[in-house]
Amino acid sequence: MNKKEIFDDELQELAQFAKAISHPARLAILKYLAETKSCISGDISQNIPLSRTTVSQHLRELKELGLIHGEIEGLKINYCICSSNIYRYLELFENFFEKVKEAAVDCEI
Incomplete structure (x- = not known):
């Protein structure tokens, strides 16, 4: 049994999302795609x-998680943010941290 399997699906999804956005390069790619407000064709590098x-x-990491789409058009690949998946992950994240915030335990030393 894989140790990850002992955790529920929601926690596993949150962990995958956190891993995907834990690298500054992936955040920069998402930020760039968001700022352009359109699909990008060509070389993002x-x-x-x-x-x-x-x-x-x-890009492959982001695509595997579904945070972006990459569609081949001729010799170019168009990259777009997948807003519906981003919203879904953000909602999972917000729900998780809302429960953490509600615990209202203050650990001041």
Whole structure:
């Protein structure tokens, strides 16, 4: 049995989301796509200070989790933010931390 399996699906999803957004490069990619407010065609690495290969690896991570879509159009790939998945993960995150906040335990030393 995988130790992750002892945790419920929601906690596993939250952990995957947190892992995906835990790298500054992936946050920069999401921020860039959000700021453009459209799908991006072409080489995102021109706008992110990393090599094309590194950017591709981070794009793959974001795509696997469903935070972005990448559709091939001819020789180019169009990248878009998947807002519905982002909203779903944010709602899970907010619900989780709302319960944590409600605990109202103050650990002042």
